Amino acid sequence: MDREQRRTEILKAAEDVFARLGYHGAGIADIIDRAGVARGTFYLYFESKRxxxxxxxxxxxxxxxxxxxxxxxSRGPDAVLEQIRGNATRVIDAILLHRSLGKILLSEAVGLDEECDEKLLSFYARLLALIEGALRLGIDGGIVRPCDPRVVALCILGTMKEVLYHGIMKPNDLPRETLAEEILQYNLRGLLRPGGVSQTRDGGL
Amino acid sequence: MDREQRRTEILKAAEDVFARLGYHGAGIADIIDRAGVARGTFYLYFESKRxxxxxxxxxxxxxxxxxxxxxxxSRGPDAVLEQIRGNATRVIDAILLHRSLGKILLSEAVGLDEECDEKLLSFYARLLALIEGALRLGIDGGIVRPCDPRVVALCILGTMKEVLYHGIMKPNDLPRETLAEEILQYNLRGLLRPGGVSQTRDGGL
Amino acid sequence: MDREQRRTEILKAAEDVFARLGYHGAGIADIIDRAGVARGTFYLYFESKRxxxxxxxxxxxxxxxxxxxxxxxSRGPDAVLEQIRGNATRVIDAILLHRSLGKILLSEAVGLDEECDEKLLSFYARLLALIEGALRLGIDGGIVRPCDPRVVALCILGTMKEVLYHGIMKPNDLPRETLAEEILQYNLRGLLRPGGVSQTRDGGL
Amino acid sequence: MDREQRRTEILKAAEDVFARLGYHGAGIADIIDRAGVARGTFYLYFESKRxxxxxxxxxxxxxxxxxxxxxxxSRGPDAVLEQIRGNATRVIDAILLHRSLGKILLSEAVGLDEECDEKLLSFYARLLALIEGALRLGIDGGIVRPCDPRVVALCILGTMKEVLYHGIMKPNDLPRETLAEEILQYNLRGLLRPGGVSQTRDGGL
DNA sequence: GATGAATGAGCTTTCATTCAT
DNA sequence: AATGAATGAAAGCTCATTCAT
Structure with missing residues (x-):
């Protein structure tokens, strides 16, 4: 119990430090200073920096x-959208609640270490697969316009990452609700004003 | 003249090495090996790794x-879209043409160093300002639906980054044209099939 | 009483561990694991690893x-030899009985620490003095051929150490009796077949 | 050329330091201090301490x-003995000439590292095989008395190691010639005065 | 007396940068 | 201008020892 608490303390310190200095910028010294423990103590709870x-x-x-x-x-298009909105909102809220972790994930894109890279890549791969699956369902169900679900899944992921990164780095710049709502609207409707321009693919673009 | 050539050689070597190994993974040794110059020579042309x-x-x-x-x-909505498509296509093509540089930019997101961070941030800030300005024009001109141009600018940037990163990392996975076209369609139209679901904000979402 | 028992347990554990891993290879962790006591307990019974x-x-x-x-x-040359053989056999048997201790002594020759070194050196010094004394007696009594007793004492010690080390490390390679008997014969008679070569120093060697 | 010289300097420094402090007692700091080079320089010439x-x-x-x-x-027993004496003398002289190396070999008996151990063991194994082979020849040729050549080879190695270690550690204690000559006589003749005691195995010992 | 979490000095090794040639 | 040997600060990690419980 006590052990778990100590471990959590160090983990929290590491979280802060990594978020502030990045993986390479952070040293064990920074982490233990922040956690207020000795060098050896760190290695009592974690094998290594990695x-x-x-x-x-x-x-x-x-x-x-x-x-x-x-x-x-099963409950119709509008209900699906509502559920999507719920997911999106919860994820956004969670990330903005865990700023440091969010910053770590979104900053240290890749290139730390083979194992870390793999972890990140597989995380994103699963996320993309999830989105892609939902898109295919949407297309089949006639809710989503015909498109390449793989590319569009990347687009959705991209909007999330970028907006959230901004939300994390400049917490007071834009209200959370705005971020969530605008991401949703953008993802659903794109930029164009309905009926504003010619919508046929060939003619319009 | 000769000096400039030498400099370019080293810069090209550094580009390859950074793209392959990342900023921290790359050592001066890697760069000079690839460039075929001596250690000291490197520092004759560049102050530091950074x-x-x-x-x-x-x-x-x-x-x-x-x-x-x-x-x-001044030439109407369709012409504007055509110009946007032109810009997007050229940028996409340019990035896919300069894979190494693209990978560097998109991987080493941030956190190397204060000055580098500032450079990246200011680059993206200017890019965002550009996009945001265009959006405001679009909204005023009635082409773009009403939205928060700052958040939507982030969304656009996000889609570009994510799709291009994928395009760079897995060059043969999806054809360049598909990438470009899907980004465009997605940005313009979003996900929904026109008329597919109720479009009023209150009712729909 | 109980205290003494605990102490002995730890000492036995240390013996096994040192024999297996060597002084530097062994950690306190290894010893306490084997002894089944806590870290602090070890230091309750022993000041330090050393x-x-x-x-x-x-x-x-x-x-x-x-x-x-x-x-x-006082009982004549043959009796003396018999007593020497007795001593040698008992020592050999004792060492082969305490393999771990033997391995420790013979492996960790020297160089651990000033105090340990001194202990080892003084042990060997006393052993050598013992042997040397016996040799002088033997020379005076006409049993042992004239020689430098100090160097020959080293030789005797050397044969013992080397053969016993082999006996410890490869217990099943050569039977104990063979080891003991061959050491004795060798020490007494050397290599040469009696009468096989010219024995005068000047002529022969 | 210059590179080789530097390398030799560091190697010599390491030799002195290892001889003085032992493998574990010695730190890279000691070696570079003695060699008068920087930390990095050491690693320019050697991969590691090991x-x-x-x-x-x-x-x-x-x-x-x-x-x-x-x-x-082919030249008869006496010539063989002379050659053996020559080998022994040269080896002894060489070791006493390279005191530091000798001390390293004879002190750091074993237990440093798997690879080092293997090196030492294989060195001694080859040495033993050499001696054993010579003994078998000697026995077949009737020069050497019948004995177990493996055990006796260990005895010979043991005398050499012990006497040389003494010679290294206390250089001025006994003259080199005495060491060499006594080892030889001891190995050849053993302790007993010829004809001094009964030589039949059963009766005598 | 027993415990085991905590300690921190010390280790080997790396690598961006310098500078004598 | 070009070289590459030399540098040394700083990193991650270990482990014998201590001490509050």
Whole structure:
């Protein structure tokens, strides 16, 4: 119990430090200074610098995952949209609640270490697969316009990442609700004003 | 003249190495090995590792910037869209042409160093301002639906980054044309099939 | 009483561990794991890692010493030889019986620490003095051929150490009796077949 | 050329330091202090601490090996003995000439590292095989008395190691010639005065 | 007396940068 | 201008020892 508490303290310190200085910028010295423990103590709880970092990634993945509810398609298009909005809002809220973890994930894109890279890549791959699956359902159900679901899944992920990164880095710039709502509207409707321009693909663009 | 050539050689070597190994994974040794020059020579042309990296960022910024043409709004909505498509296509093509630089920019998101961070941030800030300005024009001109141009600018940037990163990392996965076209369609139209669901904000979402 | 028992348990554990891993290879963790006691408990019974090691050396010295009987020279050459053989056999048997201690003594020759070194050196010094004394007696009594007793004492010690080390490390390679008998014969007679070559120093060698 | 010289300097420094402090007692700091070079310079010439040590072992093995001449058995027993004496004398002289290396080899018996251990063991194994082979020849040729050549080879190695270790540690205690001559006489003749005691195995011992 | 979490000095190794040639 | 050997600060990690419980 006590052990778990100590571990959590160090993990929190590491989270802050990694968020502030990045993986490479952070040293064990920074982490233990912040946690107020000795060098050896750190290694009592974590095998290595890399290992703490992975623990943080795992923690973050778990947080995100736990916000996503399976979508029930049986209750009609509007209900589906509402569920999507719920998922999106919860994820956004969770990330903005865990700023440091969010910053770590969104900053340290890749290139730390083979194992970390793999973790990140597989996380995003699963996320993309999830989105892509939902898109295919939407297309089949006639809710989503015909498109390449793989590319569009990338687009959705991209909007989320970029907007959230901004939300994390400049917390007071834009209200959370605005971010969530605008992401949704943008993803659903795109830029164009309905009926504003010619909508046939060939003619219009 | 000869000096400039030597400098370019080293810069190219650094580009390849950074793209392959990342900023921290790359050592001066890798760069000079690839460039075929001595250690000291490297420092004759560049102040530091960080400095070469900055030069590469600058080079990339310049490439991107040179692809973007000012949009002439006087020729009607369809013409504007055509110009936007032109800009987007040129940027996409340019990035996919300069894979290494693109990978560097999109991978080493941030966190290397205060000065580098500032460079990246200011680059993206200017890009966002550009997009935001265009959006405001679009909204005023009735082409773009009413929205928060700052958030939507982030969304657009996000889609570009994510799709391009995928395009760079898995060059043969999806054809360049598909990427460009899908980004455009997505940005313009969003996900929904026109008329597919109720479009009033209150009722629909 | 109980305290003494605990102490002995830890000492035995240390003996096994040092024999298996060597002084530097062994950690306190290994010893306490084997002894089944806590870290702090170890330091309740021994001041330091070095200290346990010294205790083991002392224990071993005592075992060896207790095997050596004073030689009675009054009963003629053959009886003396018989007594020497008795001493040698008992020492050899004792060492092979305490493999771990033997391995420790013979492996960790020297160089651990000033105090340990001194202990080892003084042990060997006393052993050598013992042997040397016996040699002088033998020379005076006409049993041993004229020689430098100090160097020859080293030779005798050397044969013992080397053969016993082999006996410890490869227990099943050569039978104990063979080892003991061959050491004795070798020490007494050397290599040459009696009468096989010219034995005068000047002529022969 | 210059590079080789520098390397030799560091190697010599390492030799001194290892001889003085032992493998574990010695730190890179000691070596570079003695060599008068910077930390990085050390690693320019040697991969690791272990690596320098191995180099020293190799160097020593080579020195020893180069002192041993193949024995020509065709010229009679006395000539064979003379050749053996020559080998022994050269080896002894070489070791006493390279005190530091000798001390390293004879002190750091074993237990440093798997690879080093293997090196040492294989060195001694080859040495033993050499001696054993010579003994078998001697027995077949009737020069050497019947004995177990494996055990006796250990005895010979043991006398050499012990006497040389003494010679290294206390250089001025006994003259080199005495050491060499006494080892030889001891190995050849053993302790007993010829004809001094009954030589039949059963009766005498 | 027993515990085991905590300690921190110390280790080997790396690598961006310098500078004598 | 070009070289590459030399540098040394700083990193991550270990482990014998201590001490509050």
């Amino acid at each position: 290992h703490v970092f992975e623990q943080l990634l795992d923690k973050f993945f778990e947080i995100i995952r736990s916000q996503v509810r399976r979508i029930d398609v | 400095h070469v990296f900055e030069q590469l960022l600058d080079k990339f910024f310049e490439i991107i910037r040179s692809q973007v043409r000012r949009i002439d709004v | 200290h346990v090691f010294e205790q083991l050396l002392d224990k071993f010295f005592e075992i060896i010493r207790s095997q050596v009987r004073r030689i009675d020279v | 690596h320098v040590f191995e180099q020293l072992l190799d160097k020593f093995f080579e020195i020893i090996r180069s002192q041993v001449r193949r024995i020509d058995v």
